[in-house]
Amino acid sequence: MTRKIELHEGHPRYLSLLAREKLVTGFKKGLVASEGLIAHGRGECFDYLLGECTTDSARVAINVASAMLLLARYPVISVNGNVTALCVDQICGLNRSLESSAVEINLFYYTREREKLISEEFKKYGLTRIFGIDPENLVPIPELESNRRLVDRDGISKADVVFVPLEDGDRTMALKQMDKQVVTVDLNPLSRTALSSDITIVDNIVRVLPQLIECVEYNRKHSSENDLKDLIESFDNLNGLRRALEVMKTKQVPFQ
Numbered sequence: 001m002t003r004k005i006e007l008h009e010g011h012p013r014y015l016s017l018l019a020r021e022k023l024v025t026g027f028k029k030g031l032v033a034s035e036g037l038i039a040h041g042r043g044e045c046f047d048y049l050l051g052e053c054t055t056d057s058a059r060v061a062i063n064v065a066s067a068m069l070l071l072a073r074y075p076v077i078s079v080n081g082n083v084t085a086l087c088v089d090q091i092c093g094l095n096r097s098l099e100s101s102a103v104e105i106n107l108f109y110y111t112r113e114r115e116k117l118i119s120e121e122f123k124k125y126g127l128t129r130i131f132g133i134d135p136e137n138l139v140p141i142p143e144l145e146s147n148r149r150l151v152d153r154d155g156i157s158k159a160d161v162v163f164v165p166l167e168d169g170d171r172t173m174a175l176k177q178m179d180k181q182v183v184t185v186d187l188n189p190l191s192r193t194a195l196s197s198d199i200t201i202v203d204n205i206v207r208v209l210p211q212l213i214e215c216v217e218y219n220r221k222h223s224s225e226n227d228l229k230d231l232i233e234s235f236d237n238l239n240g241l242r243r244a245l246e247v248m249k250t251k252q253v254p255f256q
């Protein structure tokens with residue numbers, strides 16, 4: 001028997017419950033791995049401590065991320081099952097607003113079937129070309145031994161900047177060893193991904209993407225190349241992580 005819970009916007013956990021529902025629906029459709037549900041739970045815990053909102057330091061990181069993506073020669077957006085279930089439409093929106101970018105599928109718990117379903121989901125949202133799915137075109141990342149050591153020779157392999165939200169630490173570190181600039185979204189400021197990326201946005205991906213698209217569009221119109229370079233140069237990732245932890249530590253107890 002299936003149980004249907006009514007979600008309404010006035011509920012204090014509305015957005016969090018909505019995200020859970022998207023993940024569970026994605027899991028039932030075969031887009032999300034069972035382990036992805038657990039990873040989402042780890043993210044939720046940090047989000048709770050953040051107060052489920054975009055902090056000032058995350059806002060700064062989003063703006064700097066938009067600068068790095070705009071200055072990139074060839075930025076690639078790496079997606080997995082959780083990212084697809086939560087925000088396939090906004091990923092397509094970001095890809096459109098960047099113009100010179102591409103999207104690549106990259107699964108930690110790989111199955112051919114899940115990869116195919118994810119690629120079909122992106123096609124439904126208007127993406128005509130998706131990388132990482134043609135076995136003939138995959139090349140190994142020398143540092144990694146799992147099946148995720150493969151990247152697309154026309155996608156991540158050629159990219160100068162890789163946007164990898166909700167990524168595993170081994171993979172992020174391997175991308176750094178390949179001399180890629182790495183931008184991530186990770187609610188855990190202590191994860192290896194958060195610590196080893198060039199720009200870590202400590203916030204929920206669901207809140208980040210609309211703001212990131214807005215910053216890309218604003219900076220494209222109003223900022224010069226030098227303005228964008230200055231933004232990146234003045235950014236200190238570890239300081240951003242410290243500030244996120246500070247917010248979590250000082251969360252107020254809502255009762256006397």
Ligand code: ATP
Pocket residue numbers: 039040041042043044046086166167168169170185186187188191192193194203204205206
């Ligand atoms: P690492 O491998 O980097 O040390 P980990 O093993 O703890 O981290 P992974 O499962 O490899 O975690 O990566 C998933 C990351 O995504 C986690 O740090 C989790 O907190 C984060 N995360 C999950 N859901 C979201 C979300 N909706 N928005 C942002 N971050 C999220």
Ligand code: MG
Pocket residue numbers: 167168169170
């Ligand atoms: Mg990990």
